[in-house]
Amino acid sequence: MPPEDHPDRDGGTPSVSDEQWAELVRQAEAGGAGAPKEPSARARMVTARLRAQDEEAARAQGAGRRFGRKPAEPWTPDGWRTGPAWQEMNGRRRRRRRLVGTLGFVAVLAALVIAMRPSLLTDHLPGGGGSADTTPLSAGTAPSEASGADPATVDEPFRGSPALSWADGAEGIEVPEAKAVGGMSRGEVEQALRATRQLLVAANLDPATLRGEKPQEALDLLDPLQKGERARLERSIADPSEKQDPLMMFSRFDPDETRVVGDVVKTSGWMTFEAGRSGSVEVHADYTFVYPLVRAGGGEEVARTIVRRKLTTALYDPERFIATRGKLSVVSAQQNVGNTSCESEDGFLHPSFPSDSSAPSPTGPEVDPYDREEWQPDGACGTVTRT
Incomplete structure (x- = not known):
């Protein structure tokens, strides 16, 4: 061998x-x-x-x-039995798609939830914040008088109202301290906050807007590159309808019918911000505005209309998004209105006065328009318990 x-x-x-x-x-x-x-x-x-x-x-x-160490476990390669079950993974993906689909449906209803690009729609919608609640509440039969409260007067338009102790106009819209988030600098976040404040003031407190004029200052704050949004708002002002309603963003009264008493509108609410997609910041605002009104032809009788708005805006880095530097995009807008006609679609708020007797009787539930704890869902015309 x-x-x-x-x-x-x-x-x-x-x-x-x-x-x-x-x-x-x-x-x-x-x-x-x-x-x-x-x-x-x-x-x-x-x-x-x-x-x-x-x-x-x-x-x-x-x-x-x-030494307390456990014996090593035998290694088994991931497979359809031993790894994450594909059925469960597919279920998670399906739930996410269902959420996106729901948000897409709400965006269609809102008509204000518009992204600059289709791929950005789901990224900029806050969970549960993209709906278009527009719940008008009729005054019914003069709740202030029925409750025995002292009626408002031209000299004291907020008498008997919780808003009496609220801040006057823009003083009630306070901007939180800014800090860098979402890849945006502190200065950019502060710019988004201040621009959102300007938008709220121009859309809800500016005398020209309240008189039903075109809210040009508010429109100029919006990004013209946000697909269709500014043009849609301008069309809603020029030709208002149920589906194209400027009241979704602006507080407007028919100058031939009513006018605001004095120069004070009461305001209460809050503003916050958070990181959006990398390269953006989102600002969330929730404010209630109380408008004292008299008839355009004169008189001493005073009515009050209460408008609560939830608004989410976004400021995008133009280096990463199709956006105009310093201009806001509207992510979502919602409103609840107390003491306005439920049938009108002319783009104006129509308050009911205590002496009105021809207004149709509302059939919905009673609602306190000053209650900021709960958001009133979209639904039938309700009855305010007070104005």
Whole structure:
């Protein structure tokens, strides 16, 4: 036999495996038939190596117990049985798609939730904040008088109203302290906050807007690159309808019917901000405005209309988005209105005065328009408990 083929030579190819030699050794020790009476050098070497491996494993296991380590678990490759079940993963994706679909439906209703690009729509909608609630509440039969409260007068238009202690106009719209978020600098966040404040003032407090004029200052704050939004608002002012209603963004009264008493509108609410998609910041505003009104032809009788608005705006980095630097995009807008006609679609708020008797009786539930704890859902025309 050539030296390189001998099973007991280093580098040779053994004709019998280690396990087979070990079995022969065990048979020899037990006196089994056919076993060699004295194991060869190869058998003794294999036996010694196997014993040494067993002793080493026993020592390692004992050390693991002493130091509190758990024995290693056997590795099993991920598969359709052992890995994350594909059915469950698919279910999670399906739930996300359903959420996006729901938000898309709400955006259609709102007509104000418009993204600059279709791919950005779901990224900029806040969870549950994209609906278009426009719940008008009729005054019914003069709730202030029915409750025995002192009626408002031209000299004291907020008498008997919780708004009496609220801030006057723009003083009630306070801007929180800015900080860098969403990849936007502190200065950019502050710009978004101040621009949102300007938009609220121009849309809800500016005398020209309240008189039903075109709210040009408010429109100029909006990004012309936000697809269709500014043009849609301008069309709603020029040709208002149920689906194209400027009241979704602006507080407007018919100058031939009513006018605001004095120059004070009461305001209460809050403003916050958070990071949007990387390269943007979103500002959330929730404010209630109380308007004291008299008839355009004169008189001493005063009515009050209460408008609560929820508005979310966004400021985008033009280096990352299709956007105009410093201009706001409207993410969502909602409103609740207390004391206005439920049937009108002319783009104006129409308050009911205490002496009015021809107004149709509302059929919806009673609602306190000053209650800022709950948001009134969209639905039937309700009855305000007070104005």
